Amino acid sequence: MKINKEEILAELKAQIDVFQNTFKQEHVGRVAEVGDGIVKIVGLDAIKMSEMVEFKKDEQVIVSGVALNLLTDGVGVIVLGDSNLIKEGDLAYATGKILSVPVGNELLGRVVNSLGEPLDGQGSIKAAANYPVEKIAPGVITRESVKNPLQTGIKAIDSVIPIGRGQRELIIGDRQTGKTAIAIDTIINQKDTDVIPIYVAIGQKESKVAKIIVELKKHKVMDKTIVVLAGASDPAALSYIAPYAGCAMAEYFMDQGKDVLIIYDDLSKHAWAYREISLLLRRPPGREAYPGDIFYLHSRLLERSAKLSADFGGGSITALPIIETQAGDVSAYIPTNVISITDGQIYLEADLFYQGVRPALNVGLSVSRVGSAAQIKAMKKVAGKLRIDLAQFRELEAFAQFSSDLDAETKKRLELGKRLSELLKQDQYEPMPVTEQVAVLYAAVNGLLNEVPLEKIKLWEKGFINYLKIHGQQILIDLIEPNGLTPELEAKLKQTVIEYSQSFKS
Amino acid sequence: MYSQLAYAQLLYWLSQHEFSAKIAIEKFLLFLKVNNDENRLAGIVNFFEHNYQALSGVAEVRVVSASKLDKETMTYVKKYLHQVVPDAKDITLQSEIDSGLLGGVKILYGDTLLDLTVKKQLTNLKNSLLNI
Numbered sequence: 033m034k035i036n037k038e039e040i041l042a043e044l045k046a047q048i049d050v051f052q053n054t055f056k057q058e059h060v061g062r063v064a065e066v067g068d069g070i071v072k073i074v075g076l077d078a079i080k081m082s083e084m085v086e087f088k089k090d091e092q093v094i095v096s097g098v099a100l101n102l103l104t105d106g107v108g109v110i111v112l113g114d115s116n117l118i119k120e121g122d123l124a125y126a127t128g129k130i131l132s133v134p135v136g137n138e139l140l141g142r143v144v145n146s147l148g149e150p151l152d153g154q155g156s157i158k159a160a161a162n163y164p165v166e167k168i169a170p171g172v173i174t175r176e177s178v179k180n181p182l183q184t185g186i187k188a189i190d191s192v193i194p195i196g197r198g199q200r201e202l203i204i205g206d207r208q209t210g211k212t213a214i215a216i217d218t219i220i221n222q223k224d225t226d227v228i229p230i231y232v233a234i235g236q237k238e239s240k241v242a243k244i245i246v247e248l249k250k251h252k253v254m255d256k257t258i259v260v261l262a263g264a265s266d267p268a269a270l271s272y273i274a275p276y277a278g279c280a281m282a283e284y285f286m287d288q289g290k291d292v293l294i295i296y297d298d299l300s301k302h303a304w305a306y307r308e309i310s311l312l313l314r315r316p317p318g319r320e321a322y323p324g325d326i327f328y329l330h331s332r333l334l335e336r337s338a339k340l341s342a343d344f345g346g347g348s349i350t351a352l353p354i355i356e357t358q359a360g361d362v363s364a365y366i367p368t369n370v371i372s373i374t375d376g377q378i379y380l381e382a383d384l385f386y387q388g389v390r391p392a393l394n395v396g397l398s399v400s401r402v403g404s405a406a407q408i409k410a411m412k413k414v415a416g417k418l419r420i421d422l423a424q425f426r427e428l429e430a431f432a433q434f435s436s437d438l439d440a441e442t443k444k445r446l447e448l449g450k451r452l453s454e455l456l457k458q459d460q461y462e463p464m465p466v467t468e469q470v471a472v473l474y475a476a477v478n479g480l481l482n483e484v485p486l487e488k489i490k491l492w493e494k495g496f497i498n499y500l501k502i503h504g505q506q507i508l509i510d511l512i513e514p515n516g517l518t519p520e521l522e523a524k525l526k527q528t529v530i531e532y533s534q535s536f537k538s
Numbered sequence: 539m540y541s542q543l544a545y546a547q548l549l550y551w552l553s554q555h556e557f558s559a560k561i562a563i564e565k566f567l568l569f570l571k572v573n574n575d576e577n578r579l580a581g582i583v584n585f586f587e588h589n590y591q592a593l594s595g596v597a598e599v600r601v602v603s604a605s606k607l608d609k610e611t612m613t614y615v616k617k618y619l620h621q622v623v624p625d626a627k628d629i630t631l632q633s634e635i636d637s638g639l640l641g642g643v644k645i646l647y648g649d650t651l652l653d654l655t656v657k658k659q660l661t662n663l664k665n666s667l668l669n670i
Contacts, residue, residue, distance in 0.1 A: 049668055053659050058651040075649045090638075091661040104541035105581075123651070446642075 059126040063087075063104060069102035069115050069267045070312045070491060071097060073107045073124045074248070082166050084127045085109050086117050095145075096268070098131050101313050108313045109243050110269035112147060124281025131166070133277045134159030135284035135475045143245060143259040146273040148281070151261055163280040165273060168334035177343040178375075179405040181295060182350050185221030186214060186461020188456040189391045191415040192422070192474055193378055196406030197227075197291050198348035202370055204355045204362060205380030209392050211354045211365075213460050214378065215295040216244055219354065220251045221463035222293060227350075228285050229253070230294045232260040232278035235271045235301030279336050279349070286340060286347035294337070298354035299330055303366045320365050330366075377401035390415050390457060395422050409516025410470045417454065417477045425449025444482075453482050454489040469509040471504075474517070475529040484536040497533050544668065545639040549586055550593040562640065592648075597626035602634045602644040604655070623647060 061075030085107075092119045101108025111118065113392075127184045141151040148158055151394040178196030195201045203211045219229040233241045241261055248254040258281055262274035275296045282292040284483035296302070303326060318324050332355075337351035351528070353374065355367050355401070360382065362371065371377055378398045385392035407415065428446055429495035433440060438446070455476050456521075472493050475481055486494050500508060507528060510521050517525075548569065552562035570576050592600050599619055601607065606617070612631060619629050636644075641656035 047667055048663065051663050053662055055652065058653065059649050060646070060651045061649060077649060091658060104539055104544075125651075295609060 034055075039188050050431070055159060056057075059124070059128075061085075061124045063118055063122045063124055064113060064398040066118050067312050069111055070309065071109045071111055071115065071118055071124070071267055073109055076107050076124065076126050076163045079126050080130070082130050082134070082164075084131050086125045086127055086128050087122055087127060089117075092207040094118075095517050096127075098273075100309070101315070106327055111267065112269050112273065113267065114486050127508045130164050130274070132162040132164045133280050134161070135163045136160050139258045139281060141255045141257065143241075143261055145266070146260065146262050146277045148277065149458060151350065161283055161284065165276040165280050166332075167280065167283065167336065169332065170338045170340060170344075170425075174340055174344045175338050176405050178339050178402045180291075180348075181403075181408060181466070182227065182291075183216075183221055183225070183463075183466050184214070185465070186217055186391060187376060187458055187464060187469045187473065188391055188395065189214070189416055190407075190457075190466055191411060191467055192410070193393075193398045193400040194403035194407045194415070195350065195400060196339075196350075197350050199376070199400070199402055199406075199533055200334045200337050200351040200353065200374040200376040201400060201403070202353050202355060202374040203376050203380070204357060204367060204371070205392070206357050206360055206382045209380040209382050209385045210390060210460075211298055212240075212244070212379055213355070214391055215297060215354065216247060216351055216499070217349060217461065217463050218293065219257060219295070220253050221250065222256075223251060226288055227259045228282075229292045229295050230260065230278050230282050231257060232262075232275050232294065233296060233297050234262050234296065235264050235266075235305060236261075236297060238263045238265070248525060251461065254311065268308040270300060272309055275299070275302055275333050275525075278334060281287050283336065284340070284347045287345060288321065289340075289345035289347045292349045294334075294349055294351050296351065296353040298356050299355045299370055300354075300366055304527055317507075321376060323350040323364060326366070327369050327373075330370055334373050362384060375402045383391065388457075389453065390460070393456075395419075396426055408470075408512060409514060410511045411466060411473075412475060415468050415475060415518045416474045419475055421445075421448060421452055421477055425452065447478075447482060447486075448479060450486055451484070451489055454475050455481075455484060455493060457490070464497075465508075467508045468500070470517070471500055471507065471510050471525060471529075472496060474522075475533075478526070480526065480529045480533060488536055492533070492536050496529070499532045503531075539581040540575070542582055542604075544580070545570070545575070545578070546589060546593055550590075551581070561576065591630065595625070595627035596625070597623045597629045597647055599623075599629055599645060599647040600632045600634060602636050602639065602646070604637050604641050605641045606635060607633060607643070615645070619645070619647070622652075651653045 040105065055480055059076060061073040063071055064074045065072035079099050081102060085099060086093045087095050096111040096112055097114035098112045099107050100110050134157055136155050138159045142150055142157060145151055178198045180197045182197045183190055184195060184196045201215055205211050219231060222229050245259060248257055260274055261279040262271040278294055282294045284370045303322060306329055307322050311317060311321065315323045324525045334351055334353060337349040340346055355370050357367055368415060372495060378392060379394045379397040380392045381394045384394060428442055432446060455472060507525050522524040549566050550567055556562040570579060601615055616629055616631060639655040639657050642654045645652040646653050
């Protein structure tokens with residue numbers, strides 16, 4: 033189709049004819065001071081907390097900010113962009129709008145910054161709605177207890193530290209212990225579920241985030257995921273806003289009655305960003321130079337994760353915040369804060385990681401306070417025994433290091449513990465369906481693998497799952513049923529394990 | 539904690555209601571001392587100096603236009619501003635010229651900006667066309 037000049041001009045004239053110009057009073061202040069990422073404004077007496085402020089050049093907004101400090105003599109604003117573009121004496125325009133981000137299905141499959149602006153070069157996002165970045169968490173009346181499982185696909189977590197939809201489970205550990213790997217595996221495991229994953233990268237290296245996006249695309253889960261990115265080179269203000277923006281996007285889906293999984297990677301860097309902003313705004317520093325409201329910073333964010341009752345749509349937000357510890361120190365300020373806010377923690381240890389235990393999960397120190405209520409019945413039955421066996425193994429293992437002469441019963445328990453530990457190892461990007469997890473763990477906790485050599489456990493597991501998929505498909509289907517592991521089903525499963533394990537006997 | 543504006547308003551009130559400037563200053567300093575704000579004196583005095591007209595009820599209004607405004611237009615603007623700022627005892631106009639505005643005027647008083655320029659209208663038109 034060819035459009036000629038006259039048509040374009042006619043259309044433009046028509047648009048200009050219907051254009052109605054309106055004049056409105058604008059509230060402005062003047063920039064008195066520009067700091068690194070912050071601006072002090074004189075005037076704007078009627079501005080509200082968290083209200084957006086715009087800085088313009090030639091009538092075009094060059095950068096925006098958020099009012100964070102309402103002082104007697106001015107307003108402290110954090111700049112959501114390059115503060116070098118602002119000069120002393122510039123006008124700051126109050127918008128009357130509380131900081132909000134676009135939300136909706138249009139964001140699925142996209143990589144956006146803390147303001148919901150696209151970073152993936154796939155065009156602008158025309159979202160139907162905007163949600164405020166800061167919002168009061170759902171009240172007690174609107175909530176109900178966690179009851180539906182959120183499967184991570186990781187055997188060690190789904191069995192011993194189960195996570196329910198609406199839970200806040202902290203992933204804590206030193207650098208390079210596989211914290212992000214757990215989060216990404218959990219996202220990958222949502223490929224065929226109704227859960228919408230949101231990954232919020234706070235102060236992360238962009239190369240790392242690019243790698244994650246590639247993996248998500250490779251596993252075909254990126255289409256239903258939102259990535260909110262505040263990179264390491266972005267201003268602290270964007271890192272500070274990022275988790276709240278991600279949470280606002282999640283709240284939209286929760287309000288639609290959907291289940292959302294949100295990962296905050298990581299809240300240590302979020303606390304650093306807030307500390308930087310607070311010190312620049314000259315708020316009084318407290319312990320480790322963090323401001324006094326550092327606890328509220330994370331508690332108000334994580335409280336927004338909830339399981340709503342059916343009367344309020346039944347949606348949920350499950351949060352997996354990540355905290356990076358220094359030299360395994362979980363008693364530092366920020367880790368203790370976040371541990372006390374969350375409903376449990378997955379504790380990763382560098383020592384275990386280097387021993388080859390991956391995920392490097394310390395089953396003894398990791399807990400899930402509410403998740404067991406959400407486990408499927410079959411897993412609950414298997415996991416109860418698994419937890420006791422692992423606890424006994426840990427005690428005996430320490431004891432066995434000093435004694436060479438062990439009785440038969442102790443040796444048996446140690447062997448079982450070793451097999452269980454071996455079975456809980458899992459490669460990255462290979463989440464396992466919960467029914468398959470139940471089947472392999474059932475075999476181990478019931479001593480059916482005692483004859484299988486330790487070094488062949490991995491091989492057995494792989495082969496057994498394939499065998500089960502062919503010869504025991506009905507078992508896998510029945511395991512998810514509400515009745516759980518009935519005696520008949522247990523007998524069938526046992527028989528299948530014995531049949532398959534024959535070839536592995538040493 | 540009182541704002542600079544509140545202190546400046548107090549100083550102005552004292553200067554209008556006391557017998558002598560000396561008494562007014564003494565009372566003001568005493569009030570500062572009671573509130574432990576003596577170290578803010580320099581800032582308050584600076585603020586008082588810069589905002590004296592506003593404190594005395596004279597609204598200072600900046601009128602920016604593309605070309606020099608004639609007397610008739612200025613009188614019209616002043617008349618209009620008396621309706622917008624009814625509390626002002628008097629209004630002083632500071633006119634500025636910015637040819638980039640193309641036409642019309644931009645009025646700035648206190649925290650309020652009223653942009654009635656051609657440039658603003660064209661920007662609004664551009665934005666409305668872009669949002670179709």
